[in-house]
Every structure is written in structure tokens, then in C-alpha cells.
Amino acid sequence: MASTYGATSSSALPQRTPSCASMSSSPAKSVARTKILLLGQRRSGKTSIKEVLFNDLPPKQTFYLETTMRVDKHAYDTVIPLEIWDCPGNITVETLGAPLAQFSALIFVIDIRDLYKQPISKLVEFIVAAYHDNPSLFVEVFVHKAEKLQEDDKIENFRQIQERVQDDLMERECEQMPYNFHLTSVYDHSLHEAFSKVLHKLIHSLPFLEDLVNVFCANTQSPKAFLFDIASRLYVATDNSPVDSATHNLCCDYLSMLNSLGSLYRAPTSRATRMRIPADESSPGELPRPNETTPTKNRFYPSAAASLHPSTPGTTLTYHLVTPHLALLALVPTAVYEGRRGLLEYNVVFFREGVQEICQVEVEARGGG
Ligand SMILES: Nc1nc2c(ncn2[C@@H]2O[C@H](COP(=O)(O)OP(=O)(O)OP(=O)(O)O)[C@@H](O)[C@H]2O)c(=O)[nH]1
Numbered sequence: 358m359a360s361t362y363g364a365t366s367s368s369a370l371p372q373r374t375p376s377c378a379s380m381s382s383s384p385a386k387s388v389a390r391t392k393i394l395l396l397g398q399r400r401s402g403k404t405s406i407k408e409v410l411f412n413d414l415p416p417k418q419t420f421y422l423e424t425t426m427r428v429d430k431h432a433y434d435t436v437i438p439l440e441i442w443d444c445p446g447n448i449t450v451e452t453l454g455a456p457l458a459q460f461s462a463l464i465f466v467i468d469i470r471d472l473y474k475q476p477i478s479k480l481v482e483f484i485v486a487a488y489h490d491n492p493s494l495f496v497e498v499f500v501h502k503a504e505k506l507q508e509d510d511k512i513e514n515f516r517q518i519q520e521r522v523q524d525d526l527m528e529r530e531c532e533q534m535p536y537n538f539h540l541t542s543v544y545d546h547s548l549h550e551a552f553s554k555v556l557h558k559l560i561h562s563l564p565f566l567e568d569l570v571n572v573f574c575a576n577t578q579s580p581k582a583f584l585f586d587i588a589s590r591l592y593v594a595t596d597n598s599p600v601d602s603a604t605h606n607l608c609c610d611y612l613s614m615l616n617s618l619g620s621l622y623r624a625p626t627s628r629a630t631r632m633r634i635p636a637d638e639s640s641p642g643e644l645p646r647p648n649e650t651t652p653t654k655n656r657f658y659p660s661a662a663a664s665l666h667p668s669t670p671g672t673t674l675t676y677h678l679v680t681p682h683l684a685l686l687a688l689v690p691t692a693v694y695e696g697r698r699g700l701l702e703y704n705v706v707f708f709r710e711g712v713q714e715i716c717q718v719e720v721e722a723r724g725g726g
Pocket residue numbers: 397398399400401402403404405406418419420421422423424425426444445446501502503504505541542543544
């Protein structure tokens with residue numbers, strides 16, 4: 358895979374963009390966060406999911422995670438500010454300590470080999486409670502550790518778990534409550550794909566972001582493009598062509614490679630001393646970034662590309678930074694990438710401005726502006 362790394366127009370400089378996203382350990386308290394409840398039996402993999410996605414923990418290291426003893430609230434800022442509640446395995450609706458009405462999504466994690474009654478009863482207990490307290494709650498079931506089983510067993514267990522939940526809900530007369538099942542594993546991209554789908558349901562501005570990706574694809578003859586959250590590698594929007602897993606995985610892998618090699622390609626001019634912006638220079642709409650005492654800490658080159666099929670007609674995978682934490686990844690015909698680069702860059706600038714505007718509105722609507 359031949360790769361190129363370079364800079365786009367100066368408007369790509371990430372530190373000047375409105376901070377719709379800031380991965381922070383001490384996020385601003387005043388912002389209204391979208392809350393996601395992460396539930397499941399002990400050792401089902403809840404903390405692993407949270408750590409792999411939002412703390413960049415290598416999947417193999419999840420083996421050493423300790424048991425969660427009390428609710429751990431993890432703040433993460435992407436297009437919308439999230440708060441993920443990682444709960445201990447023994448938590449119930451009564452001991453949760455917060456009404457279900459506070460949450461926007463509930464992710465219930467079941468180990469795919471766990472066909473016993475207990476996890477299913479617990480899931481049903483929460484679905485029934487949600488049905489009464491918060492019928493608009495998105496209930497998503499991650500049938501997890503899917504890579505542990507052979508294909509046939511995997512499908513069979515997946516089917517059995519769905520069937521049992523359905524039967525139990527019918528008995529409790531709650532079958533109208535919508536819920537979705539996903540097969541997931543921290544060892545492949547299924548977790549990223551499933552969590553991305555959950556995230557889409559929570560982003561109110563999603564149609565606008567999708568429109569922007571669609572316009573980008575139409576103008577650049579791109580068959581597929583994703584707007585990714587860089588650190589978590591969740592995609593926050595894509596165009597309206599179907600997502601095929603191979604393309605999604607390819608983009609995830611490319612992003613992962615760039616994330617790990619990014620610092621090597623940092624331009625000498627981007628050293629902290631040269632890039633620091635004086636406080637009084639920040640633009641009027643820009644948010645305070647309490648955690649950005651060193652604005653170049655996570656600096657990243659603004660664009661990159663890799664040739665996927667060198668022979669004609671050829672496809673190139675392009676990467677463009679959109680905000681400090683979002684990037685556009687697109688499959689582009691090599692002829693367009695090589696012959697009409699100006700047009701491509703023009704569309705990226707247009708796309709970037711649109712996304713930044715949407716993020717700004719989102720921040721203002723949540724009281725962070
Ligand atoms: N094979 C496999 N193992 C996984 C996967 N996800 C998590 N695990 C393992 O499952 C075990 C339990 O993971 P945890 O994340 O601690 O589970 P938990 O649900 O947070 O557990 P509690 O804190 O006790 O409630 C660890 O040994 C992980 O390595 C997966 O996708 N596949």
C-alpha cells in the first residue's frame with residue numbers, strides 16, 4: 358500500500374477549529390451530556406468495551422482489567438458529548454442510583470456463550486423498566502466475545518439469545534419495546550461498527566452530516582466516505598451507500614495505522630513552541646479548551662493518502678483532518694486524486710466548514726458555547 362502524507366490548505370490547521378470534540382480527562386462540567394448505560398453480567402466484557410473504544414486499550418490487555426465495583430462514569434467528547442456509565446455486574450434498576458429517564462441508550466452486554474437464564478432475565482428486567490420509565494430509550498444488546506465461537510455456533514447462540522429475550526418480553530407483555538442485537542468482539546472491527554450504529558441514533562444533527570458526506574461523494578466521484586472520530590475510530594456519519602464491512606474495516610485499520618504513526622510524520626514546524634496560539638487570538642465562536650494547555654499535544658498531519666489498487670483505474674484511500682478530533686476518510690478514484698487534486702481539496706474545505714458549523718451549533722445547544 359503506497360502512502361503519501363502531506364498538508365492541505367491552511368484552513369486545515371486543527372487548532373483553529375471550534376472544539377466540537379475534545380477527548381478530555383477533565384471535561385467541562387456545564388455541558389449537557391448524552392448518557393449511555395453499559396450493563397451486563399460480571400465478566401461479560403463491559404469495561405473492555407469502554408476501554409478499547411475510549412481509552413485506546415489494546416484488546417489483549419483487557420485480560421488484566423479488574424472487576425468494576427461501583428458505577429464508573431466516563432466522559433468522552435465527539436460530535437456530541439457522551440457520558441458512558443460502566444456498571445458493576447450486580448447492579449439492578451433499583452440500585453442504579455439514577456432514573457432510566459436520564460439515559461439515551463442502554464447497551465446490554467451478554468457473553469455469547471452465556472445461554473443461561475440469569476443474563477436474559479436481567480436484560481428483560483431493564484427493558485421492562487425502560488418500557489415504563491423511558492420508552493424512547495434505545496436498547497442495544499451486544500452479544501459479545503463472538504470471535505470465540507465457530508461460525509455455525511455463533512449464529513445458533515445469537516439466534517437462541519434473541520429468541521429467549523423475545524419470549525420473555527412477550528410473557529411480560531412488553532414486546533413493543535424496540536431493541537437491537539449486535540454480534541461484537543474487541544478483537545475485530547465488529548465492536549466499532551456496532552457502537553457506531555448506536556452513536557448514530559444519538560446524534561440529532563446526523564442528517565446534516567450525512568448530507569455533507571453525500572455532497573462530498575457526489576463531487577469527488579467517491580464511492581464511499583466516512584466521517585470518523587479519530588481516537589475511538591467510531592464513524593459518526595457516512596454517505597447513503599450501504600456500508601460494507603470490508604471497506605469499513607479498511608478505513609478503521611488505516612486510521613489505526615495513522616494514529617500509531619502520526620507523531621513520526623509531525624512537521625518540524627509544528628513544535629509546541631511554534632504552534633501555540635496566544636489566548637487573545639482565539640476566534641469569537643471558539644470554546645474554552647481547559648485541557649489544552651499544550652495545544653499541540655495530539656497534533657496530527659492534516660492529510661494522508663494510500664493507493665489501494667496501483668493499476669488503472671485504481672482507487673486511493675484519502676484521509677483529511679476535519680476538526681481536531683474528526684477526520685474524513687474516503688475512497689476516491691486515483692484519476693481524481695492525481696488529476697483533480699484541487700477539486701478534491703476544495704470539496705474538503707467546503708466539507709470541513711460545514712462540519713465545524715454543525716459542531717458549533719451542537720455545542721451551543723448544549724450550553725457549552
Ligand atoms: N475472547 C474475548 N474476551 C473478551 C472480549 N471482551 C472482553 N473479554 C474478556 O472478558 C473478561 C472480562 O472483561 P471485563 O471487561 O472485565 O468484564 P466486565 O463486564 O467489565 O466485568 P465486571 O467488571 O466484573 O462487571 C476479560 O478477561 C476480557 O479480556 C472479547 O470480545 N472476546
